[in-house]
Amino acid sequence: MTQFDELLSAPLPAVADNGFSVQVMRRIALEKLRRQGALAAVVVLCLAPALFVFPWHEIGMTLGTLLPHIAGSLAVQLAVAVVVLTLLGERAYSKL
């Protein structure tokens, strides 16, 4: 290798980071956020028409007739009792 080639092969002048990487990563985070926002907007736009044709009335009627039966079932009453007792027990235990 000649002296001239050595001169040409000299490393490029060092460039200090000086916050460059942080700035790039900040822009990347913003871009990711924008991309997620755009995706969410697309999902909402796709679902919005479905909300208008959704059978809300029929569902409400069905729930209205079913809920009293569900609430009156022994299994559901027992499950609710267990949950309430567990929460009360946990609160009492944490005060000790």
Next chain:
Amino acid sequence: MATNDPLARLAAAGDTAAFGVLVRLHQGRLRGFLLRLTKGDAAQADDLAQETFLEAFRKVAQCEGSFFGWLCAIAWSRFLMEARKRKPEPLDEAQEVPDDVPEPENASLAKLDLEKAFALLPPAQRAALTLCFALGFSHDEAAAALNMPLGTVKSHLSRGREKVAALLAPWRRIGVS
């Protein structure tokens, strides 16, 4: 063919932290390369470097071979787009070498004059010489990064080298320390 860089593979799988490490690892050399392409315009070089990294983040799954080589390919295409927008600088035609090359006063200024000589080269020669000499790319790697046939890269290298040699002739007479 996928990339051979494990960090780039992680980034392609959605690991943003891995991409952050890649940015920190390569920003210095990439900005140095762009600084030479933009003839020392630090603001333009940094803008281009940021755009390069953003594009790389979007397309990291398409990265093939060396990550830095691929990054240089993006940077070069961004630089070309920007150069076409800014002013009509000939992208690969030869520029005239001035006759009045000043005699060197001090050998420590050789590198400064090298940068001045590079600034007189057309961008394609500047890029080819920088990739193959300062950044240690093989001719094939440089051809891939610059999206040029191998023969064209070799011709840019040879013409660019001759022109820099002519511009630095006074240094060569006294010997570069």
